[in-house]
Amino acid sequence: MRFYITTPIYYVNATPTLGNAYTTAITDILVRHQRQRGADTFFLTGVDEHATKVWRVAEEQGLEAQEYADRIAVPWRELAPRLNAEPDFFIRTSDDGHKSFVREFLQRMYDNGDIYQDVYAGWYCVGCEEFKGEEELTEDGLCPIHLTKAEWIEEKNWFFRLSAYQERLLSLYDERPELVLPDFRYNEARSFIAGGLRDFSISRAGQPWGIPLPWDESQVAYVWADALVNYVSALTYARPGEDLRERFWPAVHHVLGKDILRFHCVYWPAMLLSAGYEPPQQLFVHGFLLLDGSKISKSVGDRVDPLDLIDIYGADALRYWMARAISFGHDGNASIDGIRERYESELADDLGNLLSRTTAMVAQYRAGSLRRGTTEPPLDFGALGADVAARLDRFDVTGALDALWEGVRALNQYVTAEAPWQLAKDEANAARLDGVLYNLVDGLTALTVALAAFLPETAPHILAALQQSDDLSWDRVRNGVAQEVDGIAAAKPLFPKIEPPAAAA
Numbered sequence: 001m002r003f004y005i006t007t008p009i010y011y012v013n014a015t016p017t018l019g020n021a022y023t024t025a026i027t028d029i030l031v032r033h034q035r036q037r038g039a040d041t042f043f044l045t046g047v048d049e050h051a052t053k054v055w056r057v058a059e060e061q062g063l064e065a066q067e068y069a070d071r072i073a074v075p076w077r078e079l080a081p082r083l084n085a086e087p088d089f090f091i092r093t094s095d096d097g098h099k100s101f102v103r104e105f106l107q108r109m110y111d112n113g114d115i116y117q118d119v120y121a122g123w124y125c126v127g128c129e130e131f132k133g134e135e136e137l138t139e140d141g142l143c144p145i146h147l148t149k150a151e152w153i154e155e156k157n158w159f160f161r162l163s164a165y166q167e168r169l170l171s172l173y174d175e176r177p178e179l180v181l182p183d184f185r186y187n188e189a190r191s192f193i194a195g196g197l198r199d200f201s202i203s204r205a206g207q208p209w210g211i212p213l214p215w216d217e218s219q220v221a222y223v224w225a226d227a228l229v230n231y232v233s234a235l236t237y238a239r240p241g242e243d244l245r246e247r248f249w250p251a252v253h254h255v256l257g258k259d260i261l262r263f264h265c266v267y268w269p270a271m272l273l274s275a276g277y278e279p280p281q282q283l284f285v286h287g288f289l290l291l292d293g294s295k296i297s298k299s300v301g302d303r304v305d306p307l308d309l310i311d312i313y314g315a316d317a318l319r320y321w322m323a324r325a326i327s328f329g330h331d332g333n334a335s336i337d338g339i340r341e342r343y344e345s346e347l348a349d350d351l352g353n354l355l356s357r358t359t360a361m362v363a364q365y366r367a368g369s370l371r372r373g374t375t376e377p378p379l380d381f382g383a384l385g386a387d388v389a390a391r392l393d394r395f396d397v398t399g400a401l402d403a404l405w406e407g408v409r410a411l412n413q414y415v416t417a418e419a420p421w422q423l424a425k426d427e428a429n430a431a432r433l434d435g436v437l438y439n440l441v442d443g444l445t446a447l448t449v450a451l452a453a454f455l456p457e458t459a460p461h462i463l464a465a466l467q468q469s470d471d472l473s474w475d476r477v478r479n480g481v482a483q484e485v486d487g488i489a490a491a492k493p494l495f496p497k498i499e500p501p502a503a504a505a
Ligand code: MSP
Pocket: 007, 008, 009, 010, 011, 018, 019, 020, 022, 023, 048, 227, 228, 229, 230, 255, 256, 257, 258, 259, 260, 287, 288, 289, 290, 295, 296, 297
């Protein structure tokens, strides 16, 4: 099975926000999980540099656009590793490999007769980097998202004949009911297409920052016509001497926010068809993580630096909070205090304590030796694993984590119900005590393997404390996976208390 997954490439007009960290972290959870299931995976992320807003910020700072982009690319490249995310490639749209591929790609669309010259006269929102119809603006001519004035543009541009693709896109949607998830986003994209498609400009005149069109070097590619192509271009040069297109195209799953649905679910498949490529296998559109009611956005200005939160709580805790605090796929309101609450009550108390008490009891009552015993396990972990895998196949990251947390809580309840400290008082209960302790270690091992995609840094610590193999293959999410071992010692706290109180926001 092949599984290629992408995040959008981020505009570099400012440093990363928590909203961008959200997309990257969740995408990493999805790809790690598929890798555990044995898929041949590729995870792409990166930055979108040729935007008008990037060019303007560079000008404001008195820098050449390329120099500005080179500087700001550094914190962007660091974002994924700081989040414990492991992309296979980090693309920059100023990479030579990308630039030459975009020219080739657009040339194919041109040769296919899908590109023509016309005059664009209309509005443009630099925040959205999007041409806007009058009806999309407020009465005062503001972009309703950025609340900034749209700019009037009148220039001779090259247009893509999107309207010619309406029928093909509709058939694609009809043939592939899972092309776009969740369902309500599929419906949104399909009705946009059914409502009639307008050709759009794929070039800009009068802006030197961008990729010149091969047949008209006086114009540069419109930033979206450049950026979307990254999903294919990266495959051609990510591994020198190797073309990954055969392996990973079209086995691609695009993860994106709802604000860029049209570009991905409508424009992009049409561009691919025009250039002679298969459309993507699947697109998952997620909602916004709202912090105390507002979207965290670079251009709106209310930012939370994800790196501050990582410094306080650690990357795993941040990943956990992002996956659990709001339902992935929907908008959700979270509060910064919520990270602390979940860190203390769920990560430290539910999971951390489960490990501490389990290891402490094996150490105290069995001198560190784990033996199977004959006691029935409290849960069918194989069934839980199948449920979690099915949810993650549908990108239900939050549902999967909720189900796993039920498992963590069930094991804690099992401790309370079985009260090993009582069993330990009477030698006649020895076999039962062995069985209960085994079930705890075994259940925690299975859960840890399943949680590893969410908590990649923590999972190996748990397995090591339980003296269990660090193999994360998904077939270890079942009952009876733990080995009989000796030498289990009381584990150190997984999520230590954080002092002094966090002042993150
Ligand atoms: N450069 C384009 C994407 C080009 S992809 C070919 C872009 N960049 S962006 O930096 O503005 O946004 C990137 C992604 O971050 C989008 O999917 C957007 O939805 C997401 N998010 C930004 N803030 C967010 C939240 N507060 N919550 C969830 N996602 C958010 O668009």
